[in-house]
Structures are given as structure tokens and as C-alpha cells.
Amino acid sequence: SKRLNFELANVPAIVRFAIKLKSDVVCLVPEKREEVTTEGGLDVAGQLAAIKRVRKRMNDAGIEVSLFINPDACQVDAAAKSGAQFIELHTGQYAENFGNARHRQRELHRLTAASSHAHSLGLRVNAGHGLNYDNLPDLHAVPHLEELNIGHSIVSRAMSIGLPKAVKEMLGLMRGYRG
Numbered sequence: 001s002k003r004l005n006f007e008l009a010n011v012p013a014i015v016r017f018a019i020k021l022k023s024d025v026v027c028l029v030p031e032k033r034e035e036v037t038t039e040g041g042l043d044v045a046g047q048l049a050a051i052k053r054v055r056k057r058m059n060d061a062g063i064e065v066s067l068f069i070n071p072d073a074c075q076v077d078a079a080a081k082s083g084a085q086f087i088e089l090h091t092g093q094y095a096e097n098f099g100n101a102r103h104r105q106r107e108l109h110r111l112t113a114a115s116s117h118a119h120s121l122g123l124r125v126n127a128g129h130g131l132n133y134d135n136l137p138d139l140h141a142v143p144h145l146e147e148l149n150i151g152h153s154i155v156s157r158a159m160s161i162g163l164p165k166a167v168k169e170m171l172g173l174m175r176g177y178r179g
Contacts, residue, residue, distance in 0.1 A: 005066070005149070010047070010054050019061045026058055027066040027088055027149075041070035041090040044078035051082045059083070066126060071107075071114035080121040087118050088126040088149065091139070095130025104138065111142045119144040133157065136173045145179045 006023035008014045009031035018026050028051065030042045044051055044067055055065045066086035069075040070093075079087045089111055097103035115125045127139065128149030139145070150170060158166040 005147075007068075010050060015054055015057065018063065019057065022061070023063060025064045025066055025086070027068055027086075028054065029068040040092070041072070041075060042068050043075070044069055044082060045074050048078055048082060051078075051084075055083050059085075068128075069114075071110040073114065073117055076114050076118045076121065076123070079118070080123055084123065086124045086126055086146075087114075088128055089114055089118075089142075090129050091127050091131055092129040094139075095132070095135055098135045098138075108138060108141050111139075115142050115144045133169065133173060136170070140177050140179075143179050145177070148174065 003025060004021075004023040005025040005027055006018050006021060007027045007029055008018055010028055028042055030040065042051075051067065058065045064085040065083075066088050067079045067082065067084045068088045068090060069079055070090050076087065091107075091111065094104065094107035094111060097107050111127065115127075118125050124146055125144045126147040126149060127142065127145050131139070131148060131150045132153035136148070136150070139148070154163075154166050154170055157169070161169075
């Protein structure tokens, strides 16, 4: 079965469109028009009331809500208070620090702690941003992950080997995960 996960900023016109679209899941991200890609997690703690309102609208329309957050206990707590069904852990710092073993371990620890904390609060956990064929295998250390959102790396690889093979290779890297 295929699920549509629609990523959006908390902007009234886009929220209305998402409800009309009837996606299975929406992922709220902190997006500015000038950004090419999201550079950090949503500040759920600082925008809790607004996020609660949009979460309720989505849930009332039969749409699950995920919040794209940094691996930070304060943001995880706020995500749980918002009533969201999922969080998506921002793996950008992990990806950026992958080349440095000490920093990579620090980021894996942050992701593991945030994922475990979220799971203990009843949140389901996804992850994404900057993931690729090299850094994905180490994420097997992070518990409770249900989905990984990987786009750019697969599409880039597909340019040289084709999309079916690129997807098959990525799925092969995920095989054996026991989160």
C-alpha cells in the first residue's frame, strides 16, 4: 500500500490545500519561501498553540500529523503535547557530521535519545534529511524508526543507474533494521 506524506509549512493556504488533497499524513516543517530545503527542525515548543490548532484540523479531516523536529527533548515533549501522531527527526546534523567519528557518534546519541524519549511518550518516529547510501547504515543504531524520508540521494543515484536499481540498493541498506 502506498501512503501520501505531504510536507508543508503551517501556512493557511497550504493547510487548506492539504485538507482538500486528503493525504494520509502531513509533515509540518519550518519553511521560508527563500529556502531550497529545510535547514532545521520546527520550533514546536515556541509555536505550540498554532501547531495544536493545525494538528486538530488535520486529524479532524482524517489526516495524521508528523512534526519535523531536531533531536531535542524539549521539542519531543512539545510534539507530544501537540497531539501529533509522529515526529520526524531531523538528521541533518548527523549527515553533516558523518565524516567525523566523534561528532557522528554524538549525533547518533542525540537521535537515539530523542527517538527513545518520543517512543516512551507514545509518538511514532520517522527520520530524514541528508540521508544517503553512505550514512544510512549507521542509523540502524537508532531505535523505533518506522520510516526514513530519503529523496535527493536516490534521485541523484538514479541518474546513473536508473530509479528501480537506486531504490533497490537503498532498500538493501535498510534490510535487517531491528528498531
